[in-house]
Amino acid sequence: MPKCTIDGKEIEVPQGTTVIQAALKLGIHVPHFCWHPDLAVDGNCRMCLVEIEKMPKLQIACNTSVTEGMVVRTNGEKAVQAHRTTLEFLLVNHPIDCPVCDQAGECYLQDQYMDHGLHDSEVELEEKVRKRKVVDLGPIMLDAERCVLCSRCLRFERDVTGTNCLEFVNRGDHMQIATFENRPITHNYAGNLADVCPVGALLSHDFRFKMRVWFLEDTDSVCPGCSTGCNVSVDRRDGEVQRLRPRRNVEVNKSWMCDIGRALYKDIAVPERVSGARLRGDGPWQGVRLAAALDAIAAWFKGAGKAAGLVASPQATNEDLFAFRSLADVVGARLDFRVGDPQLKVWVRSDNVLLREDRNPNTQGCLDLGLDREGIPEILAACDAGLVRALLLQGPELLRLPEAAPALDKVPFIAVMATHEGPELARAHAVLPAALWAEVEGTFTNHQRRVQRLKKAVPPPGEARPGWELASGLVRRLGGSFGAATAREVFGLLVHAVPDYAGLDYKVLGSNGRALAAGEGTAAALEARV
Amino acid sequence: MATRVITVDRNTRPGVSPILLGMALTFKNMWNTLFRRQASTIQFPEEKRVTSGRYRGVHLLTVREDDTPKCVACYMCATACPAECIYIESGERPEKTIEKYPTRFEIDLLRCVYCGFCVDACPEEAIFMSRENDLVGTTREELIIDRDRLIERGKLAEFGPGYRPSDHDVRRPVRIAALERLKTEHGIVPGMPRR
Numbered sequence: 001m002p003k004c005t006i007d008g009k010e011i012e013v014p015q016g017t018t019v020i021q022a023a024l025k026l027g028i029h030v031p032h033f034c035w036h037p038d039l040a041v042d043g044n045c046r047m048c049l050v051e052i053e054k055m056p057k058l059q060i061a062c063n064t065s066v067t068e069g070m071v072v073r074t075n076g077e078k079a080v081q082a083h084r085t086t087l088e089f090l091l092v093n094h095p096i097d098c099p100v101c102d103q104a105g106e107c108y109l110q111d112q113y114m115d116h117g118l119h120d121s122e123v124e125l126e127e128k129v130r131k132r133k134v135v136d137l138g139p140i141m142l143d144a145e146r147c148v149l150c151s152r153c154l155r156f157e158r159d160v161t162g163t164n165c166l167e168f169v170n171r172g173d174h175m176q177i178a179t180f181e182n183r184p185i186t187h188n189y190a191g192n193l194a195d196v197c198p199v200g201a202l203l204s205h206d207f208r209f210k211m212r213v214w215f216l217e218d219t220d221s222v223c224p225g226c227s228t229g230c231n232v233s234v235d236r237r238d239g240e241v242q243r244l245r246p247r248r249n250v251e252v253n254k255s256w257m258c259d260i261g262r263a264l265y266k267d268i269a270v271p272e273r274v275s276g277a278r279l280r281g282d283g284p285w286q287g288v289r290l291a292a293a294l295d296a297i298a299a300w301f302k303g304a305g306k307a308a309g310l311v312a313s314p315q316a317t318n319e320d321l322f323a324f325r326s327l328a329d330v331v332g333a334r335l336d337f338r339v340g341d342p343q344l345k346v347w348v349r350s351d352n353v354l355l356r357e358d359r360n361p362n363t364q365g366c367l368d369l370g371l372d373r374e375g376i377p378e379i380l381a382a383c384d385a386g387l388v389r390a391l392l393l394q395g396p397e398l399l400r401l402p403e404a405a406p407a408l409d410k411v412p413f414i415a416v417m418a419t420h421e422g423p424e425l426a427r428a429h430a431v432l433p434a435a436l437w438a439e440v441e442g443t444f445t446n447h448q449r450r451v452q453r454l455k456k457a458v459p460p461p462g463e464a465r466p467g468w469e470l471a472s473g474l475v476r477r478l479g480g481s482f483g484a485a486t487a488r489e490v491f492g493l494l495v496h497a498v499p500d501y502a503g504l505d506y507k508v509l510g511s512n513g514r515a516l517a518a519g520e521g522t523a524a525a526l527e528a529r530v
Numbered sequence: 531m532a533t534r535v536i537t538v539d540r541n542t543r544p545g546v547s548p549i550l551l552g553m554a555l556t557f558k559n560m561w562n563t564l565f566r567r568q569a570s571t572i573q574f575p576e577e578k579r580v581t582s583g584r585y586r587g588v589h590l591l592t593v594r595e596d597d598t599p600k601c602v603a604c605y606m607c608a609t610a611c612p613a614e615c616i617y618i619e620s621g622e623r624p625e626k627t628i629e630k631y632p633t634r635f636e637i638d639l640l641r642c643v644y645c646g647f648c649v650d651a652c653p654e655e656a657i658f659m660s661r662e663n664d665l666v667g668t669t670r671e672e673l674i675i676d677r678d679r680l681i682e683r684g685k686l687a688e689f690g691p692g693y694r695p696s697d698h699d700v701r702r703p704v705r706i707a708a709l710e711r712l713k714t715e716h717g718i719v720p721g722m723p724r725r
Binding site: 097098099100104133134208209212214215 | 602603604605606609620621622627628629630653654
């Protein structure tokens with residue numbers, strides 16, 4: 001392992017580490033455009049020039065490997081002058097339209113001009129080379145004038161998606177990026193192009209002109225779109241989610257996420273959210289307070305005794321599932337979660353980037369908590385035979401299943417925890433308002449058995465509560481005890497009850513989660529075998 | 531630190547002369563007001579106080595040649611605003627040279643502290659202030675003025691433009707719709723105030 005000194009600080013790094021990576025480990029920021037931690041090195045922007053002792057010329061930090069005894073200076077006079085000159089070249093044809101550019105605030109050009117440039121432009125605005133602006137590429141808007149030709153997007157298209165949609169055209173001053181015949185970018189990872197672009201050349205169509213980024217506050221969370229569990233940042237303003245961004249986790253999603261996941265924030269603040277509890281006796285729906293609804297449901301379950309059924313949802317967090325399992329233990333009810341087929345495909349990839357067939361974020365958590373008890377067909381058969389007097393659903397998935405309808409019609413009381421209104425809720429007799437993933441603290445266990453943290457970004461609407469609060473309210477009303485008042489405490493109980501999760505708590509999970517050993521029969525073990 | 535005791539001499543005798551001096555001023559003002567018509571006060575609202583050309587009154591938005599707002603919805607004013615009284619929503623213009631413009635631009639004049647930071651922050655010379663200062667409304671909603679009312683400042687004729695970038699700071703010519711109409715329809719060019 002070679003040892004080097006960067007700006008007077010010594011560090012030992014693995015063989016093959018580049019200077020820019022070593023500097024990053026020391027917390028030293030070397031200015032760059034084309035280098036991206038999850039893309040191949042290209043070394044074309046010439047911004048990351050550093051002085052290295054015994055080398056006559058400046059070297060690019062992104063493509064120079066650390067060797068034994070190397071002494072690097074990133075902020076020496078020669079390097080700083082080089083940064084300034086490179087920046088001046090990059091800005092020669094830049095339109096400097098920061099006021100109307102959505103990238104402003106998270107733009108490498110802007111930041112580095114403030115850090116290293118601060119020169120007056122030698123080129124008048126009228127003399128600059130004009131290129132194509134406002135080119136609609138489907139989910140992406142291209143502005144070729146703002147481009148610094150770093151080729152990050154090209155390398156993303158080449159290495160990550162393998163689609164090669166974007167290419168350089170023309171030469172010299174007139175060089176720009178383009179798709180063939182201006183065709184739109186159709187693959188599911190287009191949103192990442194806006195993220196990898198260090199400037200405002202590729203911008204998200206969805207986020208266009210919506211918000212200036214400096215108004216946004218971000219919360220670390222996990223995408224609930226499929227069993228991959230991509231790490232995301234939830235960007236919000238005034239209690240409303242404005243966009244989702246991938247958060248780097250080398251083990252899970254690197255720096256990417258798919259457009260399906262990226263669009264999931266649109267389900268959060270919609271009028272169709274269930275914001276209050278409601279009950280239906282024989283008559284029409286009646287809105288009631290949450291406590292009254294829980295009382296009514298508890299009364300039905302007391303009456304039903306062991307003739308009750310519980311169906312958990314792989315959309316729920318581990319905390320919700322654990323509270324739900326505690327409820328099943330108190331009632332002595334039948335319990336399962338496997339509605340439909342895709343959950344069996346927890347490890348099956350939909351494409352070879354990130355998306356997986358199982359569109360539930362926490363199927364693995366359900367399996368780890370042992371929620372696969374009776375089997376949904378058996379519960380439905382019991383319903384059909386009139387052996388189930390009360391049924392509680394953690395999500396409305398079962399109500400949507402047409403083949404379950406005849407059996408469910410024979411159950412005298414169905415309660416459902418729902419986040420969104422839908423026609424299927426008409427089949428239930430009680431609806432409890434549940435909080436959505438961005439509104440709760442909790443954990444998901446992804447297909448690799450990595451337990452990852454979700455943090456609360458926005459408040460839930462109306463009386464909506466996290467699933468574990470609803471379940472624990474029922475546990476208490478049915479005479480059981482539930483010794484937790486926060487999601488953190490619920491996770492504490494869970495860790496005690498599930499041996500595989502031993503030693504975990506929210507602090508240990510940190511921002512990138514913690515992988516458990518791939519147990520027998522888990523998705524990760526199966527995938528390893530496949 | 532040791533406590534220090536300061537002895538204050540309160541044993542002062544009131545004289546007659548300060549009272550007489552004060553009363554003299556009062557009678558002089560009374561005389562001037564009653565008989566010489568030189569009042570220190572003005573008859574508001576019939577009479578208006580003359581304000582400086584840098585007075586910070588109600589805002590106005592400037593326009594381009596085609597009477598569309600000069601504003602490009604960059605949110606600099608909303609960012610600089612310490613009272614958070616500016617609300618902007620941006621939209622897309624069909625012209626590719628301008629791209630962005632405000633579909634909504636509202637200023638809550640009840641929250642505004644008239645600091646003029648929005649004028650300083652604007653990169654386009656799009657927002658100025660006028661010298662209008664007698665702001666009256668019967669509801670709160672009336673005093674949240676929108677984009678079109680900010681462009682058509684009706685009372686500008688009476689008060690004239692106020693705080694704005696100095697002439698040598700203005701890089702491109704600026705048009706104020708209300709001022710131009712004033713000139714074409716009434717032949718009035720509001721100059722700097724008499725003093």
